[in-house]
Amino acid sequence: xxxxxxxxxxxxxxxxxxxxxxxxxxxxxxxxxxxxxxxxxxxxxxxxxxxxxxxxxxxxxxxxxxxxxxxxxxxxxxxxxxxxxxxxxxxxxxxxxxxxxxxxxxxxxxxxxxxxxxxxxxxxxxxxxxxxxxxxxxxxxxxxxxxxxxxxxxxxxxxxxxxxxxxxxxxxxxxxxxxxxxxxxxxxxxxxxxxxxxxxxx
Numbered sequence: 001x002x003x004x005x006x007x008x009x010x011x012x013x014x015x016x017x018x019x020x021x022x023x024x025x026x027x028x029x030x031x032x033x034x035x036x037x038x039x040x041x042x043x044x045x046x047x048x049x050x051x052x053x054x055x056x057x058x059x060x061x062x063x064x065x066x067x068x069x070x071x072x073x074x075x076x077x078x079x080x081x082x083x084x085x086x087x088x089x090x091x092x093x094x095x096x097x098x099x100x101x102x103x104x105x106x107x108x109x110x111x112x113x114x115x116x117x118x119x120x121x122x123x124x125x126x127x128x129x130x131x132x133x134x135x136x137x138x139x140x141x142x143x144x145x146x147x148x149x150x151x152x153x154x155x156x157x158x159x160x161x162x163x164x165x166x167x168x169x170x171x172x173x174x175x176x177x178x179x180x181x182x183x184x185x186x187x188x189x190x191x192x193x194x195x196x197x198x199x200x201x202x
Contacts, residue, residue, distance in 0.1 A: 057192055058125050066123070066166040069115075073124065073144040073161050075154030076110065076136070082145075095134035097175040101147050105192060106183040110134035110145035119171025119179070125163060128192075131183065133175050 076082040078093040078101045085092045093101045097118045101108050109122070109130035116122065120132040127146050139145050144165070148154045183189075 057123070057128060061123075063123060063166045066168055068164050068166055069142065070162065070164050071142045071144050073127070073146055073158070073163065073165075075148045075158040076145040077148055077151055077154065079151065081151060097133040099133050099175055099177050099180055101134075102180060102184075103147055103149055104184045105129060105189050106131050106180065108133040108147045108180070110136045110139050110147075112140050112143065113173075115141065116144075116167075117171040117173045119169075119173065119175045121168040121171070121183075123166040123168055125165075126161070127158070129168070129183075130165075131175060131180060132171055133180075 078085070080086050083092075095101060095108055095110075099108065106121070106129040107127070109124075109132055111120070111132045111134075113132070113135050116132045118132055122130045122132070122144075124130050124144070124146065130144070130146060134145070134147075136145050146158060148157065
């Protein structure tokens with residue numbers, strides 16, 4: 001009987017620990033534990049396509065369950081040609097939200113904040129996940145500006161495209177470096193890091 005009670009206490013403590021982890025992740029990223037669990041279950045059962053190649057982000061998730069918007073997306077850099085700021089300027093590379101520009105699994109993008117508030121997470125086919133961190137004078141209505149490190153990257157990898165994007169999570173008007181870092185370090189997403197690196201080399 002005593003062993004059974006110890007086992008029950010340990011099981012209860014473990015369950016509470018797991019729930020605390022999910023709550024912490026949800027408070028940082030805004031992704032609910034239920035959504036996260038559903039997506040992880042879906043992706044683990046569908047890891048390769050018919051050709052035997054690993055599935056891309058576009059293929060691996062069911063994007064149809066997310067709200068879809070048609071936008072015109074262009075690319076921008078932190079440089080003078082896009083922002084009017086040069087290296088050495090204290091505001092160089094700093095977005096309207098206050099976070100530094102980033103091209104990663106979750107990259108910083110600019111949007112009309114009345115359409116997509118700061119912190120909104122979008123999935124952009126051919127680009128990946130974008131987190132609204134910035135705004136721009138010419139970015140109005142259904143326009144997005146996607147961050148790239150160089151002008152050459154903008155022209156080589158993107159240019160200008162009209163396409164459907166998917167709203168994964170609506171922002172609340174704020175974004176911190178800690179939130180952006182947590183998104184990019186989320187363990188379940190690291191499987192896509194090599195795909196992101198390969199896409200940047202094209």
